[in-house]
Amino acid sequence: MGIEAFCMQILNMNKNCIKMVMKEMIVLNERIKKKHAVDPGTAASLIRLEQVGKSYGSRKVLSEISLSLDRGESLILRGGNGSGKSTLLKLVAGIIPASSGHIHRSSMQLQMGYAPDRLPKLRMTSEEYLIHMGQIAGMPKTALTTRIEELHELLELPAHSPSLLIHYSKGMLQKVNLMQACLLRPALLLLDEPFSGLDTDSSEKLLTLLHGLRAEGTAVVTALHDPLPSWESVSTTYRIREGQLILEETNTDEASNFGSVRYELDGLLAEGARERLAAAFPHVDWTAAGNAVRCEIPSEDCHAFMHDFWRVEGIVLSLKRKEGGV
């Protein structure tokens, strides 16, 4: 073998070696990616609970809870009354100490917002109260004022009302409660029964707020009783049963979730046109009184139905999106 052929063989061997090493690296890289995909409880986690338990005397409320939460992640806690949902939220917030296990936070200064199940009735206006909470949290005055007005507007509560919180209804207090939790755009938002006492419109507004915060990277943990499809579809649901945290297999299939969304249309429509539309859209529920109609339209029919409704010169008085739980 000449020196030239020998060199070529070495070069080929090196090429093969490089190819093999590269192949190995790609496989390794894929493995690492997969590991992160199934195990988010790594250094990136905002908060991580390891075998956390909580007992009051001899009564064990929670045992061996392991959980991790990343930015933008949403988690729903379900369970009966006294099952330990609020206790778990308080543990995550650091309000109460764990009896066993460890809680790791990404930072000691992790910004958390917490809305307890109900806010006590204070002798302050909502604006005074929120200014105090913002100032205690160290928010700059201008940013605080803007944020307070923004939240009042979003949740449809008068920002400069002179009424004290002691005169507020349950739903209005709940809105103030949620506002104080969301004041700082926290990295981790913990909500205990946030929809309790809210009317349909306010619940939808709150959902919009939560979706917005989540999109900005806020991790949200909510203790819920009622079904809430649009929030469940973007959340991992756990059920607390006998102190244990059990992952609940929720139907997150978009199609099935899509089906639970309906639109409620109030409008005016001539009788003849109504019959034609009713025949074309058999899944639409009709209530009629003269020309006035109310239609419950499945989400998948909405686009076509509205097109035809206007084509037959129907007049829309209002159109509302409705979800199964709200």
Add this chain to the structure above:
Amino acid sequence: MIALLQYLHRCFMRSYRYGAPSFIYIAILMLIYSSGPNPVMGSYAFSSSILFVAAAAIGCLVMDVEAANQEMATMLHARSLVRLSGAKLLYAWIFASSLGLFAVIYPAVLGRLERFPSWEELGMASLYHISLAGLGVSLAGWFTVKLFESRFYAVLILCTWLALAFGAGGIGNALPEGWSWMTYILPPLQLTLHALTFYDELGTGAKWLPVGATVVYAAVSATLLLWTLRRRRLDYPGE
């Protein structure tokens, strides 16, 4: 801290919880000084001992001024229970001290004392009142629903502890030989009352000793309380 103090001031004022201890204290002063003339430092001894009790009541009321749910939210905004509880103790101390300053100035200005006190007497009387206000508040912090399941038992034990502080001298005399050191565990109220009663007979060191002892006792009590609360957090025993 200033934001916390402002918030606590608004909560306390609008809760009207300050009413009972403040008005009772002021009413007692008015009653006592309705007749005169009164001895200068002897009168201050009386008003400071009553302030000690009023400060304890104010301390209890300020520590529990927030409902449990609200306290959780405030704690998260303040990012520390120690900061929040420290602010409550500080606020209660400031509030009780203002009552103490009133107790010093009111009889002097209205001429209810046998003579107008000297500036030194006014200054020292103010210090005695302020230090006893701090002592009362630092003790009261322990006897709230944060550490006791029942408010009734908390108040009962606080009252017993205050009564023991008043009777420390007698308890010391009644204890067997070698056991009198036990009175050092009790709040050093008697030192202040003794200094005020025999003020003219005491040297400089003996006049300042009660202030130092009271401040040290109050500081130790408050530090231990904050350390305990930091460990327990808002794990109320009633839950």
